[in-house]
Amino acid sequence: MLLLGHHGKLSKVAAGVFHTHSRVADGRLEVLAAVAAAEGAAAETVNELLSCTTVEAAVGVLERAGLAQVWDCLAARASARAQAFVGNRLRVGTVLLDRSGAILGVDRVATEIAAALGAKLSLPHRSGLAPGVYVVGLGPGAPEYVTPAAWRVIRGASVFVGGAGALERFAPPAAERFPVTADVQAAVRFLWERARAAAVAVLVSGDPGLFSFLGTIKRLAPELPVQVVPGVSAAAVAFARLGITWEDAVFVSLHGRQETERVVDACLGHAKVLVFTGKNFSPAALGRLLLRHGLGARRVYAFDNLSLPGEQRFGGTVAGLAALDDEKFANAVVIILG
Numbered sequence: 001m002l003l004l005g006h007h008g009k010l011s012k013v014a015a016g017v018f019h020t021h022s023r024v025a026d027g028r029l030e031v032l033a034a035v036a037a038a039e040g041a042a043a044e045t046v047n048e049l050l051s052c053t054t055v056e057a058a059v060g061v062l063e064r065a066g067l068a069q070v071w072d073c074l075a076a077r078a079s080a081r082a083q084a085f086v087g088n089r090l091r092v093g094t095v096l097l098d099r100s101g102a103i104l105g106v107d108r109v110a111t112e113i114a115a116a117l118g119a120k121l122s123l124p125h126r127s128g129l130a131p132g133v134y135v136v137g138l139g140p141g142a143p144e145y146v147t148p149a150a151w152r153v154i155r156g157a158s159v160f161v162g163g164a165g166a167l168e169r170f171a172p173p174a175a176e177r178f179p180v181t182a183d184v185q186a187a188v189r190f191l192w193e194r195a196r197a198a199a200v201a202v203l204v205s206g207d208p209g210l211f212s213f214l215g216t217i218k219r220l221a222p223e224l225p226v227q228v229v230p231g232v233s234a235a236a237v238a239f240a241r242l243g244i245t246w247e248d249a250v251f252v253s254l255h256g257r258q259e260t261e262r263v264v265d266a267c268l269g270h271a272k273v274l275v276f277t278g279k280n281f282s283p284a285a286l287g288r289l290l291l292r293h294g295l296g297a298r299r300v301y302a303f304d305n306l307s308l309p310g311e312q313r314f315g316g317t318v319a320g321l322a323a324l325d326d327e328k329f330a331n332a333v334v335i336i337l338g
Contacts, residue, residue, distance in 0.1 A: 002113050003082055007071060007096040007104050008055035014077035018085060028055050035077070036062065036070050040143070040151040056099065066155045069172040071096050071105025076173035079107050095121065107173040129156035129199035133191050133224060135214045137207045137231020138166060142307035145232045153201050153229055159194050161187060162203030162213075170203055180213060187213075188220045195224070202226075207233040211253040211276060235274050238303045238333045241313070249274050254281040255331075264293050267336050275334045283314070283329045287322030290336070296322070297338075304332040 003010070009020045011028040014035075019025060033041075033049040041049075045065045052058045062070050075094040083092040093110030095103055106121055114121050134153045139145030146154075160171035161178045171177050176194075180187045194200050204212040208228050217226060239246040250270045252263050255278035266273045267290055277283050283302045290298065296319035304312040314321065314329060318336065 001082075001090045001092050002110055003078060003092055003094040004097060005095075007059075007074070007098060010078045010094060010096050011055065011074055013081055013094075014074045016081050018081075029058060031074070032058050032062075032070065035073050036065075036067055039067055039070055039073060039155075040146070040148075041065060041067055041070075059098065059104065066152060068104075069155060069175075072107060072172040072174045073105075075105040075110065076107040079109055105174070108175075111174055129153065131195060131197055131199055133195045133200050133202060133217075133226045134229060135202045135204060135208045135212070135217070135226050136229045137212070137233075138170065138203055138205055139232040140206060140234040140237045140306040140308075145237070145307055147229070147231060149229050150231060153199075154203075157199045157201035159198045159200040160203060161191065161200060163205075166203040166205065171201075184213075184216050185220060188217060188224070191217065191224060192221065204231075205234070207231045207236075210235065210251065211255065234276075234303075234306050234333050237306050238274065238301070238335055241303060241306075242301060242335065246272070246274070248272055249335075252276070254278050254286070260289055264289065267295055267298070268293070271338060273336045275336070277329075277332050277334055279331060282324075282326045283321055283332045283334050284324040284326045286334055287318050287320075287324065290318045291322045295336075299337040301335045301337075302329045302332045303334075304329040306333060 008028050011031045012020045012025060015027060015031045017025045029050055029052055033046045036049055037046050048061050049058050062068055075096050078094040079092045093113045094107050095110050096105040098104050103121060111121055136150045136153050154170055159176045160167055162180055164179050167177050167179060178187060178190045191200060202213060207230050208214040210233050217224060249272040250266045251274050252259060252266050253276040255276045263275055275286060277286055296317060298318045300318050300321050302314040302321060312329060
């Protein structure tokens with residue numbers, strides 16, 4: 001089912017209000033301000049939205065702030081509310097219209113439903129970026145670690161490439177998406193095809209310069225022009241948690257790799273080593289590896305879900321790390337000292 005309507009009315013639906021007459025319920029601007037804040041709006045932009053007397057005035061505020069994707073987010077929220085309201089018996093997509101009938105926002109389900117009906121929605125132009133590939137560092141996980149420069153690309157891009165989690169969290173609902181899987185060559189081919197005509201944001205965790213998909217792009221397509229937006233690395237956050245510097249640290253990644261010899265050599269030859277572990281090589285497995293090479297007494301710290309509400313920390317020796325459950329700290333940053 002396609003739900004089409006005025007952006008003011010459907011903003012109320014996005015908040016779960018289905019009797020949309022102003023005498024019964026309002027809060028349109030409050031809903032807009034809340035969603036804008038979730039999309040990274042500055043405090044002054046939020047206050048300006050709340051000061052608007054009409055939703056029409058808020059359109060200009062969002063445009064000037066580079067936050068036009070807020071309308072897409074509202075459309076997605078309205079669809080979710082409406083679908084839940086009918087007990088999930090219908091698949092709902094939403095299109096937000098201004099007073100002239102022009103589309104302000106649309107969610108992904110609406111575009112799919114329209115395509116199935118043989119129609120193509122005239123989507124609003126959003127991109128303030130020139131066509132090309134933009135590799136964007138998202139930081140360690142928490143939204144507050146996403147830099148303003150990264151938000152500008154996210155707001156301006158029309159196509160998004162990245163892991164499923166990053167796409168779900170950062171790609172606007174109606175944006176074109178390409179999930180990165182084990183077939184990385186397919187992702188690189190997609191970049192070549194789409195970057196000619198669209199601004200493509202490649203979303204990577206942490207900083208693009210440290211064990212990210214940027215390395216894969218440069219290896220498989222060295223001639224593909226890319227612009228890199230740096231991010232806050234999980235390594236920086238981990239060392240900050242310990243209150244120590246890291247200019248003398250050696251970095252090794254086991255995330256999707258089996259470079260165990262390199263890890264051992266690094267720990268034998270250096271007093272400060274950071275290891276990115278992964279699902280296939282847990283921190284406990286790393287501890288057992290180092291224990292076999294006589295490094296059981298070395299001081300070690302492990303951080304899981306850095307910057308997120310469920311952040312966990314282990315501090316002890318390599319021997320203690322080896323004794324952990326393999327399911328605990330399954331995808332952690334590990335620092336070995338001494």
